Amino acid sequence: MNYQTFEPGSDLSMVIKCYWTLEDSSLQKAEKQTIIPDGCMEMIFHYGDLYRQYLSDGKSIIQPRCFVIGQLTRPLEIEPTGTTGIFSVRFHPNGFLPFANISIKEMENTAVALEKVFGSEGRNIEEKILETTSVKERINLIETFLLKKLTRLETIDHIVRTTVETIMTGNGQLSVEEISKQTKIHRRQLERKFSLAIGLSPKQLSKIIRLQVALKIMLSGDEKNLTSLAYGNDFYDQSHFIKDFRDLVGMTPKDFYGGHLKMTSLFIAD
Template identity: 25%
Template sequence: MLYRTRKPSPILVPWVEAFWHVQLDAGPIPKRETILPNGKIEMIFAIDGNYTVVNRQTNRMKQSWLSGIQHEPLHISYHGRSNLIGIRFHPNGLFPFLNLPVSETVNVVEPLNEIIGKVYDELFESIYQATSTERIFSNLDQFLVKSMDHSKVKQIKLMMEITRYLKTHPEQSISLLADKLGVSQRHLGRVCHDHLGMTPKLLARIFRFEKSFSHLYSQSDEEDFRSLIDLGFYDQSHFIKEFKRFSGMTPEEY
């Protein structure tokens, strides 16, 4: 397997985590993979590959697709050779590049041409015809810079503070976050709805779910209980309920 990444240009850093390229051969027998909620947004271009979403309304994924923030497990099936190019966005990263509400991208996987419209063909052709991975990354970078709606970046500092805090302190209350930022909970909720397509509480729960994986490998009952409390779980049953909510399975099944 080949895997490469590159950081975006500085102007895109608040929105884009990385560009990536992966090549692999999964063989002729279909493989099934479960992608768990992680707060990431992926825009994926399949130069080569056979991918199917098992548990969403979208079925066969052709050429390219957008996977928004997922708050349920995503099951995909694939086989054969894959040559995939991707843009990994921060949780708030889609807002300045879309002409539709971000909420319409949450928990869905949609064909990219239906999301970005008439510029899609030109974008995909620039990727397909590029002679190197670096050229592809540069083309994607230029496309995003050109597509950015600068009238939508006014709240970027606030959104960066929100997502950073939710990721590092997912156990804290939203009221405490609002107080720290000096805004009302209503304003906080409205900004998150516009930029994330979801409530700050739901994103915090997704981040807490991610952090809870270390709990699965704790070495003692005492350490086990302490880590649960530190993450804001009331008890073991609360943790199991949340784990199943986001993964579709119990910790034991995982």
């Protein structure tokens, strides 16, 4: 499995975290993979075989070839149907809003086809990205496409952006009250702004970031004592840590240690 990341151009660095590619031509038996929420929306282009996505009701669908995946508030189970070839744009938590033609909140936990998001322009960029085999050309194509659409800079709310930075810098450990005091904005107003721009509340984003930090420590092998890990990452106690873990990862920390989470570990380590 070959996973690579690439930096965005400076004109888009405010909205795009990175580009990444994933290729796997292995013919081994397909395994379900769990993608854990990280607070970022993604624009995915499958130039390999498609992926099956498992839904909360136990049913499954085949994902579109090219789509935007909304904010995840629960683990996403996917499974390759053949060889993997993916090019993706990973946005900052509030980075997709300037390009959204539909409500961010409506996209939650959903793979929305590019054509539904961008109309015929979405279909055109999809065809161009899939026609080329060069990562550099794919990045050039998508940057040209997104820069043409980056006309609503006023949608990049300064308060939301600085609050996101505060949450990220604090590893999700600040309470909403502390964040509200730092930004000097009422909690309810801040929550409304977050819902519009990110599709998550400040509390949800903090919870996701706090758990991501804990997962990174777990995967590094630096800490295997759950009590120390919970308190070190500002969880109220071990039981709260396990509950949040189950909500966002879909299993207990003990099961996570013993799982075969190839894609999960790739994206957490990024």
